[in-house]
Amino acid sequence: MNNEYIQVIHSLLMKYEHKDDAVKMKKYMRNQFEFFGLRAPQRKELVKFLIKKYGMPPEEHFNEIVYELWELPERDYQSIALELMDRKIKHFKEKDVELLEYLIIHKSWWDTVDWIASKHIGAYFVQYPQNKKDITRKWIGSGNIWLQRTAIIFQLKYKKQTDEELLYSYINQCxxxxxxxxxxxxxxxxxxxxxxxxxxxxxxVDKTPLSKLSKREALKVMKKNKCVFLKN
Incomplete structure:
Protein backbone atom coordinates (compact mmCIF):
# COMPACT_ATOMS: atom_id res chain seq x y z
CA MET A 1 0.00 0.00 0.00
CA ASN A 2 2.43 2.62 -1.26
CA ASN A 3 -0.01 5.42 -2.03
CA GLU A 4 -0.45 7.88 0.85
CA TYR A 5 -4.11 8.50 -0.04
CA ILE A 6 -4.86 4.79 0.19
CA GLN A 7 -3.01 4.56 3.49
CA VAL A 8 -5.35 7.23 4.84
CA ILE A 9 -8.35 5.21 3.64
CA HIS A 10 -6.92 2.10 5.30
CA SER A 11 -6.47 3.94 8.61
CA LEU A 12 -10.07 5.19 8.51
CA LEU A 13 -11.39 1.72 7.71
CA MET A 14 -9.55 0.30 10.68
CA LYS A 15 -11.29 2.82 12.94
CA TYR A 16 -14.70 1.89 11.56
CA GLU A 17 -14.06 -1.88 11.57
CA HIS A 18 -16.88 -4.03 12.94
CA LYS A 19 -15.87 -7.69 12.93
CA ASP A 20 -19.32 -9.17 13.61
CA ASP A 21 -20.83 -7.28 10.68
CA ALA A 22 -17.84 -8.25 8.54
CA VAL A 23 -18.62 -11.93 9.09
CA LYS A 24 -22.27 -11.42 8.15
CA MET A 25 -21.35 -9.43 5.03
CA LYS A 26 -18.89 -12.08 3.89
CA LYS A 27 -21.53 -14.76 4.26
CA TYR A 28 -24.13 -12.65 2.40
CA MET A 29 -21.69 -12.25 -0.48
CA ARG A 30 -21.14 -16.02 -0.64
CA ASN A 31 -17.71 -15.81 0.97
CA GLN A 32 -16.19 -14.20 -2.10
CA PHE A 33 -14.77 -11.15 -0.34
CA GLU A 34 -13.37 -10.07 2.99
CA PHE A 35 -14.92 -7.05 4.75
CA PHE A 36 -14.15 -4.48 7.41
CA GLY A 37 -17.83 -4.52 8.28
CA LEU A 38 -18.89 -0.98 7.36
CA ARG A 39 -22.51 -0.41 6.52
CA ALA A 40 -23.41 2.05 3.76
CA PRO A 41 -24.10 5.05 6.06
CA GLN A 42 -20.74 4.55 7.79
CA ARG A 43 -18.95 4.26 4.46
CA LYS A 44 -20.54 7.47 3.20
CA GLU A 45 -19.58 9.20 6.44
CA LEU A 46 -16.00 7.97 6.00
CA VAL A 47 -15.80 9.19 2.41
CA LYS A 48 -17.31 12.54 3.33
CA PHE A 49 -14.68 13.00 6.05
CA LEU A 50 -11.92 11.79 3.73
CA ILE A 51 -12.76 14.35 1.05
CA LYS A 52 -13.34 17.18 3.51
CA LYS A 53 -9.96 16.67 5.17
CA TYR A 54 -7.81 15.37 2.32
CA GLY A 55 -9.71 16.34 -0.81
CA MET A 56 -10.36 14.18 -3.83
CA PRO A 57 -7.45 12.16 -5.23
CA PRO A 58 -5.32 14.34 -7.53
CA GLU A 59 -6.61 14.14 -11.09
CA GLU A 60 -3.30 12.87 -12.41
CA HIS A 61 -3.40 9.96 -9.92
CA PHE A 62 -7.15 9.34 -9.72
CA ASN A 63 -7.31 6.28 -11.97
CA GLU A 64 -4.17 4.83 -10.42
CA ILE A 65 -5.74 5.08 -6.96
CA VAL A 66 -8.96 3.44 -8.15
CA TYR A 67 -7.02 0.58 -9.74
CA GLU A 68 -5.07 0.05 -6.51
CA LEU A 69 -8.22 0.12 -4.37
CA TRP A 70 -9.65 -2.52 -6.68
CA GLU A 71 -6.74 -4.87 -6.00
CA LEU A 72 -7.07 -4.82 -2.21
CA PRO A 73 -8.84 -7.80 -0.61
CA GLU A 74 -11.58 -6.18 1.46
CA ARG A 75 -14.72 -5.27 -0.47
CA ASP A 76 -14.95 -1.96 1.39
CA TYR A 77 -12.04 -0.67 -0.72
CA GLN A 78 -13.95 -1.29 -3.95
CA SER A 79 -17.04 0.44 -2.53
CA ILE A 80 -14.98 3.47 -1.54
CA ALA A 81 -13.47 3.54 -5.03
CA LEU A 82 -16.98 3.71 -6.46
CA GLU A 83 -17.96 6.44 -3.99
CA LEU A 84 -15.04 8.45 -5.36
CA MET A 85 -16.12 7.62 -8.93
CA ASP A 86 -19.60 8.95 -8.09
CA ARG A 87 -18.05 12.35 -7.54
CA LYS A 88 -16.36 12.26 -10.92
CA ILE A 89 -19.48 11.43 -12.95
CA LYS A 90 -19.87 14.90 -14.47
CA HIS A 91 -16.21 15.01 -15.42
CA PHE A 92 -15.64 11.68 -17.16
CA LYS A 93 -13.08 11.76 -19.94
CA GLU A 94 -13.79 9.79 -23.07
CA LYS A 95 -11.06 7.26 -22.31
CA ASP A 96 -12.45 6.60 -18.81
CA VAL A 97 -14.62 3.86 -20.29
CA GLU A 98 -11.45 1.74 -20.24
CA LEU A 99 -11.28 2.10 -16.45
CA LEU A 100 -15.00 1.41 -16.10
CA GLU A 101 -14.75 -1.75 -18.20
CA TYR A 102 -11.82 -2.94 -16.10
CA LEU A 103 -13.86 -2.47 -12.91
CA ILE A 104 -16.75 -4.42 -14.40
CA ILE A 105 -14.72 -7.49 -15.34
CA HIS A 106 -12.43 -7.64 -12.29
CA LYS A 107 -13.72 -8.77 -8.90
CA SER A 108 -17.11 -8.98 -10.58
CA TRP A 109 -20.28 -9.36 -8.56
CA TRP A 110 -23.69 -7.75 -8.68
CA ASP A 111 -22.93 -5.12 -6.02
CA THR A 112 -20.19 -3.34 -7.95
CA VAL A 113 -21.37 -4.16 -11.47
CA ASP A 114 -24.87 -2.78 -10.93
CA TRP A 115 -23.47 0.36 -9.29
CA ILE A 116 -21.10 0.96 -12.21
CA ALA A 117 -23.67 0.09 -14.89
CA SER A 118 -26.60 2.16 -13.66
CA LYS A 119 -24.65 5.19 -12.44
CA HIS A 120 -21.28 5.44 -14.18
CA ILE A 121 -21.85 3.75 -17.53
CA GLY A 122 -25.27 5.33 -17.83
CA ALA A 123 -23.77 8.78 -17.23
CA TYR A 124 -20.79 8.12 -19.48
CA PHE A 125 -22.95 7.39 -22.52
CA VAL A 126 -25.03 10.50 -21.89
CA GLN A 127 -21.78 12.46 -22.20
CA TYR A 128 -20.38 10.42 -25.08
CA PRO A 129 -23.41 9.08 -26.99
CA GLN A 130 -21.32 8.51 -30.10
CA ASN A 131 -19.62 5.61 -28.30
CA LYS A 132 -22.75 3.95 -26.98
CA LYS A 133 -23.59 1.46 -29.71
CA ASP A 134 -20.08 0.34 -30.61
CA ILE A 135 -19.02 -0.28 -27.04
CA THR A 136 -22.21 -1.94 -25.83
CA ARG A 137 -22.39 -4.14 -28.94
CA LYS A 138 -18.90 -5.35 -28.08
CA TRP A 139 -20.02 -6.06 -24.53
CA ILE A 140 -23.18 -7.92 -25.48
CA GLY A 141 -21.18 -10.16 -27.78
CA SER A 142 -18.30 -10.67 -25.38
CA GLY A 143 -19.58 -13.77 -23.64
CA ASN A 144 -18.79 -12.10 -20.30
CA ILE A 145 -22.01 -12.11 -18.26
CA TRP A 146 -21.09 -8.94 -16.38
CA LEU A 147 -20.43 -6.93 -19.54
CA GLN A 148 -23.65 -8.34 -20.99
CA ARG A 149 -25.56 -7.41 -17.84
CA THR A 150 -24.12 -3.90 -18.07
CA ALA A 151 -25.20 -3.55 -21.69
CA ILE A 152 -28.74 -4.54 -20.69
CA ILE A 153 -29.13 -2.34 -17.59
CA PHE A 154 -27.07 0.80 -18.27
CA GLN A 155 -30.25 2.60 -19.42
CA LEU A 156 -32.16 1.97 -16.18
CA LYS A 157 -32.38 5.69 -15.38
CA TYR A 158 -32.91 6.91 -18.94
CA LYS A 159 -36.73 6.86 -18.85
CA LYS A 160 -37.96 8.64 -22.02
CA GLN A 161 -34.40 8.77 -23.35
CA THR A 162 -34.20 4.97 -23.40
CA ASP A 163 -33.02 3.58 -26.74
CA GLU A 164 -35.81 1.04 -26.97
CA GLU A 165 -34.53 -0.61 -30.12
CA LEU A 166 -31.11 -1.14 -28.56
CA LEU A 167 -32.57 -2.50 -25.32
CA TYR A 168 -34.84 -5.00 -27.05
CA SER A 169 -32.06 -6.05 -29.41
CA TYR A 170 -29.70 -6.85 -26.54
CA ILE A 171 -32.38 -8.77 -24.68
CA ASN A 172 -33.12 -10.83 -27.79
CA GLN A 173 -29.43 -11.62 -28.17
CA CYS A 174 -29.31 -12.99 -24.61
CA VAL A 205 -43.11 -9.48 -23.38
CA ASP A 206 -46.06 -11.00 -25.25
CA LYS A 207 -44.05 -11.76 -28.38
CA THR A 208 -40.71 -12.69 -26.78
CA PRO A 209 -39.85 -16.11 -25.26
CA LEU A 210 -38.50 -14.74 -22.00
CA SER A 211 -37.53 -16.95 -19.08
CA LYS A 212 -40.04 -17.21 -16.25
CA LEU A 213 -37.81 -15.07 -14.07
CA SER A 214 -37.42 -12.33 -16.69
CA LYS A 215 -41.12 -12.26 -17.45
CA ARG A 216 -42.13 -12.17 -13.80
CA GLU A 217 -39.77 -9.28 -13.09
CA ALA A 218 -40.80 -7.42 -16.25
CA LEU A 219 -44.50 -7.44 -15.36
CA LYS A 220 -44.26 -6.58 -11.66
CA VAL A 221 -44.98 -2.86 -11.90
CA MET A 222 -47.65 -3.24 -14.56
CA LYS A 223 -49.50 -5.85 -12.50
CA LYS A 224 -49.27 -3.69 -9.41
CA ASN A 225 -50.63 -0.71 -11.32
CA LYS A 226 -53.26 -2.89 -13.04
CA CYS A 227 -52.38 -1.45 -16.42
CA VAL A 228 -54.89 -1.80 -19.25
CA PHE A 229 -53.37 -2.48 -22.68
CA LEU A 230 -54.38 -2.17 -26.28
CA LYS A 231 -54.39 -5.38 -28.29
CA ASN A 232 -51.51 -5.82 -30.73
Missing amino acids: LGSEEFFIDKAIGWSLREYSKTNPQSVRNF
Missing part, protein backbone atom coordinates in the same frame (compact mmCIF):
# COMPACT_ATOMS: atom_id res chain seq x y z
CA LEU A 175 -32.45 -15.13 -24.70
CA GLY A 176 -31.91 -18.66 -23.51
CA SER A 177 -28.75 -17.85 -21.59
CA GLU A 178 -29.93 -19.80 -18.51
CA GLU A 179 -27.74 -17.43 -16.50
CA PHE A 180 -29.50 -15.99 -13.45
CA PHE A 181 -27.76 -12.61 -13.60
CA ILE A 182 -28.70 -12.17 -17.25
CA ASP A 183 -32.33 -13.23 -16.80
CA LYS A 184 -32.62 -10.95 -13.79
CA ALA A 185 -31.09 -8.05 -15.72
CA ILE A 186 -33.57 -8.55 -18.57
CA GLY A 187 -36.51 -8.47 -16.18
CA TRP A 188 -35.13 -5.49 -14.28
CA SER A 189 -34.52 -3.42 -17.39
CA LEU A 190 -38.01 -4.16 -18.73
CA ARG A 191 -39.60 -3.41 -15.36
CA GLU A 192 -37.92 0.00 -15.21
CA TYR A 193 -38.81 0.84 -18.79
CA SER A 194 -42.42 -0.21 -18.15
CA LYS A 195 -42.71 2.79 -15.83
CA THR A 196 -42.19 4.98 -18.90
CA ASN A 197 -43.74 2.93 -21.73
CA PRO A 198 -45.85 0.06 -20.35
CA GLN A 199 -47.60 -0.63 -23.65
CA SER A 200 -44.33 -1.19 -25.47
CA VAL A 201 -43.00 -3.48 -22.75
CA ARG A 202 -46.24 -5.45 -22.65
CA ASN A 203 -46.09 -5.96 -26.41
CA PHE A 204 -42.45 -7.03 -26.22
Whole structure:
Protein backbone atom coordinates (compact mmCIF):
# COMPACT_ATOMS: atom_id res chain seq x y z
CA MET A 1 0.00 0.00 0.00
CA ASN A 2 2.43 2.62 -1.26
CA ASN A 3 -0.01 5.42 -2.03
CA GLU A 4 -0.45 7.88 0.85
CA TYR A 5 -4.11 8.50 -0.04
CA ILE A 6 -4.86 4.79 0.19
CA GLN A 7 -3.01 4.56 3.49
CA VAL A 8 -5.35 7.23 4.84
CA ILE A 9 -8.35 5.21 3.64
CA HIS A 10 -6.92 2.10 5.30
CA SER A 11 -6.47 3.94 8.61
CA LEU A 12 -10.07 5.19 8.51
CA LEU A 13 -11.39 1.72 7.71
CA MET A 14 -9.55 0.30 10.68
CA LYS A 15 -11.29 2.82 12.94
CA TYR A 16 -14.70 1.89 11.56
CA GLU A 17 -14.06 -1.88 11.57
CA HIS A 18 -16.88 -4.03 12.94
CA LYS A 19 -15.87 -7.69 12.93
CA ASP A 20 -19.32 -9.17 13.61
CA ASP A 21 -20.83 -7.28 10.68
CA ALA A 22 -17.84 -8.25 8.54
CA VAL A 23 -18.62 -11.93 9.09
CA LYS A 24 -22.27 -11.42 8.15
CA MET A 25 -21.35 -9.43 5.03
CA LYS A 26 -18.89 -12.08 3.89
CA LYS A 27 -21.53 -14.76 4.26
CA TYR A 28 -24.13 -12.65 2.40
CA MET A 29 -21.69 -12.25 -0.48
CA ARG A 30 -21.14 -16.02 -0.64
CA ASN A 31 -17.71 -15.81 0.97
CA GLN A 32 -16.19 -14.20 -2.10
CA PHE A 33 -14.77 -11.15 -0.34
CA GLU A 34 -13.37 -10.07 2.99
CA PHE A 35 -14.92 -7.05 4.75
CA PHE A 36 -14.15 -4.48 7.41
CA GLY A 37 -17.83 -4.52 8.28
CA LEU A 38 -18.89 -0.98 7.36
CA ARG A 39 -22.51 -0.41 6.52
CA ALA A 40 -23.41 2.05 3.76
CA PRO A 41 -24.10 5.05 6.06
CA GLN A 42 -20.74 4.55 7.79
CA ARG A 43 -18.95 4.26 4.46
CA LYS A 44 -20.54 7.47 3.20
CA GLU A 45 -19.58 9.20 6.44
CA LEU A 46 -16.00 7.97 6.00
CA VAL A 47 -15.80 9.19 2.41
CA LYS A 48 -17.31 12.54 3.33
CA PHE A 49 -14.68 13.00 6.05
CA LEU A 50 -11.92 11.79 3.73
CA ILE A 51 -12.76 14.35 1.05
CA LYS A 52 -13.34 17.18 3.51
CA LYS A 53 -9.96 16.67 5.17
CA TYR A 54 -7.81 15.37 2.32
CA GLY A 55 -9.71 16.34 -0.81
CA MET A 56 -10.36 14.18 -3.83
CA PRO A 57 -7.45 12.16 -5.23
CA PRO A 58 -5.32 14.34 -7.53
CA GLU A 59 -6.61 14.14 -11.09
CA GLU A 60 -3.30 12.87 -12.41
CA HIS A 61 -3.40 9.96 -9.92
CA PHE A 62 -7.15 9.34 -9.72
CA ASN A 63 -7.31 6.28 -11.97
CA GLU A 64 -4.17 4.83 -10.42
CA ILE A 65 -5.74 5.08 -6.96
CA VAL A 66 -8.96 3.44 -8.15
CA TYR A 67 -7.02 0.58 -9.74
CA GLU A 68 -5.07 0.05 -6.51
CA LEU A 69 -8.22 0.12 -4.37
CA TRP A 70 -9.65 -2.52 -6.68
CA GLU A 71 -6.74 -4.87 -6.00
CA LEU A 72 -7.07 -4.82 -2.21
CA PRO A 73 -8.84 -7.80 -0.61
CA GLU A 74 -11.58 -6.18 1.46
CA ARG A 75 -14.72 -5.27 -0.47
CA ASP A 76 -14.95 -1.96 1.39
CA TYR A 77 -12.04 -0.67 -0.72
CA GLN A 78 -13.95 -1.29 -3.95
CA SER A 79 -17.04 0.44 -2.53
CA ILE A 80 -14.98 3.47 -1.54
CA ALA A 81 -13.47 3.54 -5.03
CA LEU A 82 -16.98 3.71 -6.46
CA GLU A 83 -17.96 6.44 -3.99
CA LEU A 84 -15.04 8.45 -5.36
CA MET A 85 -16.12 7.62 -8.93
CA ASP A 86 -19.60 8.95 -8.09
CA ARG A 87 -18.05 12.35 -7.54
CA LYS A 88 -16.36 12.26 -10.92
CA ILE A 89 -19.48 11.43 -12.95
CA LYS A 90 -19.87 14.90 -14.47
CA HIS A 91 -16.21 15.01 -15.42
CA PHE A 92 -15.64 11.68 -17.16
CA LYS A 93 -13.08 11.76 -19.94
CA GLU A 94 -13.79 9.79 -23.07
CA LYS A 95 -11.06 7.26 -22.31
CA ASP A 96 -12.45 6.60 -18.81
CA VAL A 97 -14.62 3.86 -20.29
CA GLU A 98 -11.45 1.74 -20.24
CA LEU A 99 -11.28 2.10 -16.45
CA LEU A 100 -15.00 1.41 -16.10
CA GLU A 101 -14.75 -1.75 -18.20
CA TYR A 102 -11.82 -2.94 -16.10
CA LEU A 103 -13.86 -2.47 -12.91
CA ILE A 104 -16.75 -4.42 -14.40
CA ILE A 105 -14.72 -7.49 -15.34
CA HIS A 106 -12.43 -7.64 -12.29
CA LYS A 107 -13.72 -8.77 -8.90
CA SER A 108 -17.11 -8.98 -10.58
CA TRP A 109 -20.28 -9.36 -8.56
CA TRP A 110 -23.69 -7.75 -8.68
CA ASP A 111 -22.93 -5.12 -6.02
CA THR A 112 -20.19 -3.34 -7.95
CA VAL A 113 -21.37 -4.16 -11.47
CA ASP A 114 -24.87 -2.78 -10.93
CA TRP A 115 -23.47 0.36 -9.29
CA ILE A 116 -21.10 0.96 -12.21
CA ALA A 117 -23.67 0.09 -14.89
CA SER A 118 -26.60 2.16 -13.66
CA LYS A 119 -24.65 5.19 -12.44
CA HIS A 120 -21.28 5.44 -14.18
CA ILE A 121 -21.85 3.75 -17.53
CA GLY A 122 -25.27 5.33 -17.83
CA ALA A 123 -23.77 8.78 -17.23
CA TYR A 124 -20.79 8.12 -19.48
CA PHE A 125 -22.95 7.39 -22.52
CA VAL A 126 -25.03 10.50 -21.89
CA GLN A 127 -21.78 12.46 -22.20
CA TYR A 128 -20.38 10.42 -25.08
CA PRO A 129 -23.41 9.08 -26.99
CA GLN A 130 -21.32 8.51 -30.10
CA ASN A 131 -19.62 5.61 -28.30
CA LYS A 132 -22.75 3.95 -26.98
CA LYS A 133 -23.59 1.46 -29.71
CA ASP A 134 -20.08 0.34 -30.61
CA ILE A 135 -19.02 -0.28 -27.04
CA THR A 136 -22.21 -1.94 -25.83
CA ARG A 137 -22.39 -4.14 -28.94
CA LYS A 138 -18.90 -5.35 -28.08
CA TRP A 139 -20.02 -6.06 -24.53
CA ILE A 140 -23.18 -7.92 -25.48
CA GLY A 141 -21.18 -10.16 -27.78
CA SER A 142 -18.30 -10.67 -25.38
CA GLY A 143 -19.58 -13.77 -23.64
CA ASN A 144 -18.79 -12.10 -20.30
CA ILE A 145 -22.01 -12.11 -18.26
CA TRP A 146 -21.09 -8.94 -16.38
CA LEU A 147 -20.43 -6.93 -19.54
CA GLN A 148 -23.65 -8.34 -20.99
CA ARG A 149 -25.56 -7.41 -17.84
CA THR A 150 -24.12 -3.90 -18.07
CA ALA A 151 -25.20 -3.55 -21.69
CA ILE A 152 -28.74 -4.54 -20.69
CA ILE A 153 -29.13 -2.34 -17.59
CA PHE A 154 -27.07 0.80 -18.27
CA GLN A 155 -30.25 2.60 -19.42
CA LEU A 156 -32.16 1.97 -16.18
CA LYS A 157 -32.38 5.69 -15.38
CA TYR A 158 -32.91 6.91 -18.94
CA LYS A 159 -36.73 6.86 -18.85
CA LYS A 160 -37.96 8.64 -22.02
CA GLN A 161 -34.40 8.77 -23.35
CA THR A 162 -34.20 4.97 -23.40
CA ASP A 163 -33.02 3.58 -26.74
CA GLU A 164 -35.81 1.04 -26.97
CA GLU A 165 -34.53 -0.61 -30.12
CA LEU A 166 -31.11 -1.14 -28.56
CA LEU A 167 -32.57 -2.50 -25.32
CA TYR A 168 -34.84 -5.00 -27.05
CA SER A 169 -32.06 -6.05 -29.41
CA TYR A 170 -29.70 -6.85 -26.54
CA ILE A 171 -32.38 -8.77 -24.68
CA ASN A 172 -33.12 -10.83 -27.79
CA GLN A 173 -29.43 -11.62 -28.17
CA CYS A 174 -29.31 -12.99 -24.61
CA LEU A 175 -32.45 -15.13 -24.70
CA GLY A 176 -31.91 -18.66 -23.51
CA SER A 177 -28.75 -17.85 -21.59
CA GLU A 178 -29.93 -19.80 -18.51
CA GLU A 179 -27.74 -17.43 -16.50
CA PHE A 180 -29.50 -15.99 -13.45
CA PHE A 181 -27.76 -12.61 -13.60
CA ILE A 182 -28.70 -12.17 -17.25
CA ASP A 183 -32.33 -13.23 -16.80
CA LYS A 184 -32.62 -10.95 -13.79
CA ALA A 185 -31.09 -8.05 -15.72
CA ILE A 186 -33.57 -8.55 -18.57
CA GLY A 187 -36.51 -8.47 -16.18
CA TRP A 188 -35.13 -5.49 -14.28
CA SER A 189 -34.52 -3.42 -17.39
CA LEU A 190 -38.01 -4.16 -18.73
CA ARG A 191 -39.60 -3.41 -15.36
CA GLU A 192 -37.92 0.00 -15.21
CA TYR A 193 -38.81 0.84 -18.79
CA SER A 194 -42.42 -0.21 -18.15
CA LYS A 195 -42.71 2.79 -15.83
CA THR A 196 -42.19 4.98 -18.90
CA ASN A 197 -43.74 2.93 -21.73
CA PRO A 198 -45.85 0.06 -20.35
CA GLN A 199 -47.60 -0.63 -23.65
CA SER A 200 -44.33 -1.19 -25.47
CA VAL A 201 -43.00 -3.48 -22.75
CA ARG A 202 -46.24 -5.45 -22.65
CA ASN A 203 -46.09 -5.96 -26.41
CA PHE A 204 -42.45 -7.03 -26.22
CA VAL A 205 -43.11 -9.48 -23.38
CA ASP A 206 -46.06 -11.00 -25.25
CA LYS A 207 -44.05 -11.76 -28.38
CA THR A 208 -40.71 -12.69 -26.78
CA PRO A 209 -39.85 -16.11 -25.26
CA LEU A 210 -38.50 -14.74 -22.00
CA SER A 211 -37.53 -16.95 -19.08
CA LYS A 212 -40.04 -17.21 -16.25
CA LEU A 213 -37.81 -15.07 -14.07
CA SER A 214 -37.42 -12.33 -16.69
CA LYS A 215 -41.12 -12.26 -17.45
CA ARG A 216 -42.13 -12.17 -13.80
CA GLU A 217 -39.77 -9.28 -13.09
CA ALA A 218 -40.80 -7.42 -16.25
CA LEU A 219 -44.50 -7.44 -15.36
CA LYS A 220 -44.26 -6.58 -11.66
CA VAL A 221 -44.98 -2.86 -11.90
CA MET A 222 -47.65 -3.24 -14.56
CA LYS A 223 -49.50 -5.85 -12.50
CA LYS A 224 -49.27 -3.69 -9.41
CA ASN A 225 -50.63 -0.71 -11.32
CA LYS A 226 -53.26 -2.89 -13.04
CA CYS A 227 -52.38 -1.45 -16.42
CA VAL A 228 -54.89 -1.80 -19.25
CA PHE A 229 -53.37 -2.48 -22.68
CA LEU A 230 -54.38 -2.17 -26.28
CA LYS A 231 -54.39 -5.38 -28.29
CA ASN A 232 -51.51 -5.82 -30.73
